[in-house]
Structures are given as C-alpha cells and as structure tokens.
Amino acid sequence: MTGTQVKTESAIDRGHRDTDWWRGAVIYQIYPRSFQDSNGDGIGDLAGITQRLDYIASLGVDAIWLSPFFTSPMADFGYDVSDYEDVDPMFGTLADFDEMTAKAHALGLKVMIDLVISHTSDQHAWFKESRASRDNRKADWYVWADAKPEGSPPNNWLSIFGGPAWEWDSVRCQYYLHNFLASQPDLNFHNPDVQDAVLSAARFWLERGVDGFRLDTVNFYFHDANLRDNPPLPEGMVLTGVDATNPYAFQHHLHDKTQPENLVFLERLRSLLDEYPGATSVGEIGADRDVIGTTAAYTVEGKRIHMAYSFDLLTPKRSAAFIRQTVEGMEAGIGSGWPSWALSNHDVVRVASRWGESQNLDLFAPLAVALVTSLRGTPCIYQGEELGLSEADVPFEKLQDPYGIRFWPKFKGRDGCRTPMPWDRGAAHAGFSAGEPWLPVPADHAARSVNAQDMAGGSVLERVRTFLNWRRGELTLQKGDIRFIDSDGETVVFTRSHQNETVLCAFNLSDEPVELNWNDGQLSVLVGSGFGGNAKAGKLMLPGLDALFARVG
Structure with a gap:
C-alpha cells in the first residue's frame, strides 16, 4: 500500500443521505483503460475520467462503476490484482482517485468500484508467500492440492480461459486452483484469515469514500472442500456467458463454484457495508444452475448483497418473448431480492451488434437504453451505449485479450467491446489519446463520437440524454x-x-x-x-x- 488513507465526507457522514439510492439508480460503467487518456500513453486513466465527469453527469445517470484500476501486472487487464489498496501507475495515483471521487460527488454521482476477490494475481505478496512453502503463515490462503498418483491434476475442473483449472507449482510441488488464467490463483475462502483480508481491502475503499462495489464473479468465492469432480452438463442445458466453443461449457459446475458457504461470507460482507450508510453492492453471478434461485439467495433483502445480475440479457437471444420470459422468471423467483439488468458490458458483444445489427441504430440504440432502464431493477449502462457503438472488429494481430487469443477465430474475445471511447471525430484517435491507443478506434466509432452527436437533434446521444434525465423525475x-x-x-x-x-x-x-x-x-x-x-x-x-x-x- 502506498499513499495516505483519507476519510472523505462521504465516508464519515452518510447518515443524512438516501440509503436506498441504489434501488432503481442508473449506473454508468467505465472501462478505465478505454475511457480517456490524459497523458498520451494510449491508455485511459483516472485523470481522464475526472475530465469527463461533467459529460457523464449530463447523461442523467446516478452512479459510475469503474472496472479495476488497482496495481496489477495486467495479464487480464486489472482483473489480476497484485495490491488491493493502491492504484496501478498506469491509471495514476491514490490522489488522482481522491480527486475523481470528490468531483463525482460534487456532481451528484455515486462512485462504485470493482472488487475482484475470488482470485488475485500470482504477483500478489499473498501468493508469493503462500507458494514459498507448505507451512508458512499464508500456506493455506490459496487452493493447493496434491497431484493424483500418476501426476495429473486433483480433479476434472476446467478454467474458463481454457484448459485445466489447475497449475503445477514446482516450489510446493502441488497444484493450485485457477478458474481463469494460470496467473490468477484462486483464494481459499474456507480460511477465515482470507475473508478478513479481503474485507479489510473493501473497508480501505469505503473509508476512502466509495459508495459501493461491483462484485466480480461473486459466486466463485468458495469451492467444494472435497474437490469432487464436476459431472457433464445435462442434455439440453446451455451455459450462459460462456462461448459454446469452450470446453468449460461441457461441464455442470456443481463443485467449483456457487457453494453454500458463500452465503455466510456474503452476510459478513453485508455487515461491513452496513457500517457505511448508503454503501451498496451489485454481484455478477455466473451460474449454470438455478440462476434465479442463486440470485434470490444472494440478494435476500437486508441480509446479503443488495442486488445482482446474471448473463440472461447478455446473450445473443433477442425477441420480445425472450425478454418478457427472462424478466418475469426473475420476478417470480427473486423473492425479497432486487435485480440488476444490463444489455452490454466489458465482457460481451455490444448490444448494438448482438441485438440491433440489422436495424437502424439511431432508433434501436436509444430504444434499448429506454427498455433496460424501465425494467424493475437497477440498470447498468456501458460506456458507448449512449452513442450507439457497435462491436469493433479487431484483427487478430491487434488482439490483446488472452481469452480471445486462446479461442480465436470462432470466438474473438472481449476486445471488440473494449475499444476506446470516441470523443472528437476530427481528432487523432477520435480524441481518446494523443498517442497510439492500446486498441484501435474504428472509423465508424469516430463517426459516432460525442462531439458529432452532442446537441444534434435526433442523435442517439441526445435521445438517451433526454430520456434518462426525464426518467429521473419519474x-x-x-x-x-x-x-x-x-x-x-x-x-x-x-x-x-x-x-x-x-x-x-x-x-x-x-x-x-x-x-x-x-x-x-x-x-x-x-x-x-x-x-x-x-x-x-x-x-x-x-x-x-x-x-x-x-x-x-
């Protein structure tokens, strides 16, 4: 940890605020690498976000959610955290974060950040200590297991990013579990010290003034302590949120996630959040069994997390009947819980291409935003949806996403929805950066830039802005x-x-x-x-x- 931990007004005294603000609020998701670069290195940063907060506030949204900006080797672009209590130099400093938070609050915007605690980077100090021996203080902080007698992994669990979910470590001469990249070892939540450590990291940011967390892979925290094999996926069952070309979709993931112990930990997390009036949480549920039941259990009112979303409306399916069936199913089964809905995010093909490819985007894009923000629940809008941005076609030689590189060409990964935000159609790289961006800016995105649509009657931006500001009064x-x-x-x-x-x-x-x-x-x-x-x-x-x-x- 570096920098000085500070308490902001929002962290000290939130008692006078509307603690129910999150219910029905519109959350605007920012992917920091791709939002605004302030120093010309081709990568977006916190100072760039601060520069654009007035624009975000003008949209009529209530909160921002930032994808990870913590210290990281960036093997998975920040979702591999090596220090939970600092900002990666790529994105700036803790002072930059404080400045951004203060301006957001001054504009009436809540600030939510990603909390990625199911796993860390293999460069995290915790993992370095854990792998050093089998009897050190953090030896049991990660999921270690002996090989089978013939040397194969402990069970048949698979990584979402391809191959076995186990990596051999030549120091401990054991396997460790990783549900994603091999450089993202899973924390062992069966160890109470691990729970205490991640809750301490959450408290660090609550004290710094954040208004809540988006909980990455919230149902992945616990694994089956007996390491039982997963059975095959039942016939006729389909995983959502996982490409069909991925062998991960062949298994029924009964034992590597969504374990009952998770509910007890979520109650601990909720108790922490309740210490900060108005602090909220939205969980990402990647479940392949009883998604509605899991959402209901995770969002019991006043007991666990405040709300959760699944991938049900983030699939290629699009029809009026499908939308109604999905929402009605959630409503029938969620009990006292509260849903969150999204049509796009940093992990899936943009809705303009997934659902609106054959339609007039100038009409479809604002309609899609109006639909998702009119459902019962808390909607998340992904940067660029308000411009009608379509999925970018990133050529293989420019791909950055290890997931896409692994399963190319049938699955091109997530780079197509992560390309830089276009601000100025006449500027280099559409005003995102003075330098070469980490991902290219498509020409059709530049044509839909903010300055091309701002104040232009009938533009997607103006129609979305009009609707969301109108909705705030309803x-x-x-x-x-x-x-x-x-x-x-x-x-x-x-x-x-x-x-x-x-x-x-x-x-x-x-x-x-x-x-x-x-x-x-x-x-x-x-x-x-x-x-x-x-x-x-x-x-x-x-x-x-x-x-x-x-x-x-």
Missing part, C-alpha cells in the same frame, strides 16, 4: 413493481406501479409501426421522454423502434 420507473401485459408481435408492454401511481411502458422492437388494443383504463401520455408513441381511442400506436410512456387512470 419515481415510479425507479422504484415501482412491474406487471407484464400480453401484446402482439415484437412488442414488450408492462406497467410499473408505485405509491398509487401506475405508468404504462410499451416498446416496439420491430421496424414496422404497430397498433395494440388497450382496455385497462384511461391513459395520459407522458411528455418529455423523447419517444413518439401515442394512445388514442383504445389503441396504443407505436412507430417502428419506438416506445410509449403513459400514466394509467
């Missing part, structure tokens, strides 16, 4: 219950109800205009959303790729 769309209504074709229709007010939300996912019958009460069309749907004489009239918002009664 408490029913933030906190209300949801009820789906039967509708024809590629339409999604539901109501949100809160404190004796009901708002109808209707979305037309097709290019063609549609008319739907409405007999459930008088409608008053809400103005200001930026969408052109209308209601008249018992009909909902929706232009192609458009929406309608109306008060019922």
Whole structure:
C-alpha cells in the first residue's frame, strides 16, 4: 500500500443521505483503460475520467462503476490484482482517485468500484508467500492440492480461459486452483484469515469514500472442500456467458463454484457495508444452475448483497418473448431480492451488434437504453451505449485479450467491446489519446463520437440524454413493481406501479409501426421522454423502434 488513507465526507457522514439510492439508480460503467487518456500513453486513466465527469453527469445517470484500476501486472487487464489498496501507475495515483471521487460527488454521482476477490494475481505478496512453502503463515490462503498418483491434476475442473483449472507449482510441488488464467490463483475462502483480508481491502475503499462495489464473479468465492469432480452438463442445458466453443461449457459446475458457504461470507460482507450508510453492492453471478434461485439467495433483502445480475440479457437471444420470459422468471423467483439488468458490458458483444445489427441504430440504440432502464431493477449502462457503438472488429494481430487469443477465430474475445471511447471525430484517435491507443478506434466509432452527436437533434446521444434525465423525475420507473401485459408481435408492454401511481411502458422492437388494443383504463401520455408513441381511442400506436410512456387512470 502506498499513499495516505483519507476519510472523505462521504465516508464519515452518510447518515443524512438516501440509503436506498441504489434501488432503481442508473449506473454508468467505465472501462478505465478505454475511457480517456490524459497523458498520451494510449491508455485511459483516472485523470481522464475526472475530465469527463461533467459529460457523464449530463447523461442523467446516478452512479459510475469503474472496472479495476488497482496495481496489477495486467495479464487480464486489472482483473489480476497484485495490491488491493493502491492504484496501478498506469491509471495514476491514490490522489488522482481522491480527486475523481470528490468531483463525482460534487456532481451528484455515486462512485462504485470493482472488487475482484475470488482470485488475485500470482504477483500478489499473498501468493508469493503462500507458494514459498507448505507451512508458512499464508500456506493455506490459496487452493493447493496434491497431484493424483500418476501426476495429473486433483480433479476434472476446467478454467474458463481454457484448459485445466489447475497449475503445477514446482516450489510446493502441488497444484493450485485457477478458474481463469494460470496467473490468477484462486483464494481459499474456507480460511477465515482470507475473508478478513479481503474485507479489510473493501473497508480501505469505503473509508476512502466509495459508495459501493461491483462484485466480480461473486459466486466463485468458495469451492467444494472435497474437490469432487464436476459431472457433464445435462442434455439440453446451455451455459450462459460462456462461448459454446469452450470446453468449460461441457461441464455442470456443481463443485467449483456457487457453494453454500458463500452465503455466510456474503452476510459478513453485508455487515461491513452496513457500517457505511448508503454503501451498496451489485454481484455478477455466473451460474449454470438455478440462476434465479442463486440470485434470490444472494440478494435476500437486508441480509446479503443488495442486488445482482446474471448473463440472461447478455446473450445473443433477442425477441420480445425472450425478454418478457427472462424478466418475469426473475420476478417470480427473486423473492425479497432486487435485480440488476444490463444489455452490454466489458465482457460481451455490444448490444448494438448482438441485438440491433440489422436495424437502424439511431432508433434501436436509444430504444434499448429506454427498455433496460424501465425494467424493475437497477440498470447498468456501458460506456458507448449512449452513442450507439457497435462491436469493433479487431484483427487478430491487434488482439490483446488472452481469452480471445486462446479461442480465436470462432470466438474473438472481449476486445471488440473494449475499444476506446470516441470523443472528437476530427481528432487523432477520435480524441481518446494523443498517442497510439492500446486498441484501435474504428472509423465508424469516430463517426459516432460525442462531439458529432452532442446537441444534434435526433442523435442517439441526445435521445438517451433526454430520456434518462426525464426518467429521473419519474419515481415510479425507479422504484415501482412491474406487471407484464400480453401484446402482439415484437412488442414488450408492462406497467410499473408505485405509491398509487401506475405508468404504462410499451416498446416496439420491430421496424414496422404497430397498433395494440388497450382496455385497462384511461391513459395520459407522458411528455418529455423523447419517444413518439401515442394512445388514442383504445389503441396504443407505436412507430417502428419506438416506445410509449403513459400514466394509467
């Protein structure tokens, strides 16, 4: 750890704040490497984020979530942490973080950061000590196991990034577990000292003023202590969030993740968060069995994490029926929990390509944002969604993602959704950096840059900005219950109800205009959303790729 740990106003006294702010808030995800470079080295940094906070605040979002910026050898671009309590020099300093946090709070933005605690880098001091011998103080901080008699790994568990989930270590003459890269050894959460250590790291950032955490791979913390083999994936079952070309998708992951002990640890984490009024958490659940049940168990109100998302709406599937089925299924099974929804993030193909490839992006992109932010839950918007950015086609020779390099060409990895944010269409590298960016900026992204769309009537940016700022005044769309209504074709229709007010939300996912019958009460069309749907004489009239918002009664 370097730098001085400081308490900010937000960490000292949050009691006067709305501790329920996260429920229905819009979270804007920033991938720091690709947001804004302030020093010309081709890599985004914290100072660059600070420069762009006014832009983010203008969108009408409530919080930012930063992907990892901690000290790291960057084998997995920050998701391999070597020091939980410092900033990697690539991104700046702790002082830069403090400056960014202070400005974000001054603009009314909450600050959430990634907490990556299922594993560390093999360069972390904890792992270096653990691997040094079998009897040192941290010998049991990672998952070590002897080889089988013939020298093979302890069981059949696989790494998401390819090959066995076990790596031989010639110092201890044992295998260690890694669910991702071999340079990302898994921590042993069965050891209470490990739990204490990661909770201490979380407290460090809470004291520094963060308003919450996005919990990376939140269901991966514990493994089966008996190291039992995983069975094959049952016939007809499909893993979400894992490419079908990956052998990881062949197994039913009963024993290497989503263990019951995780629930007890999440209660410890929640107790820590509760010490900081208003601090929140959103978990990433990568489960291949009972995703809804897992989400419900992890988000029991007031007991474990505040909310969680899965990969259900991050798949290539796209239809009105699929969206309704997914959301209704979650609503039916989540109990007292609260969901989080996203259509894009740093791990999946951008929704503009995944769902909107054959459609007019100027119409589809703002519609997609309006849809995901109108569902019951807390939506996450990924940088560039507000511009209608599509997936970039990064050639093999420029790929950086080890996941994509491993499974290329059928699976090209995650670089296509991680290319730099385009700010200025007339500037070198679209204004992202004065130097050569770590990933190329596609020409079609430059054409959709912020300055090309800013204040341009009908642009994706202006329509998203209009909608999200309008939504901030509609408490029913933030906190209300949801009820789906039967509708024809590629339409999604539901109501949100809160404190004796009901708002109808209707979305037309097709290019063609549609008319739907409405007999459930008088409608008053809400103005200001930026969408052109209308209601008249018992009909909902929706232009192609458009929406309608109306008060019922």
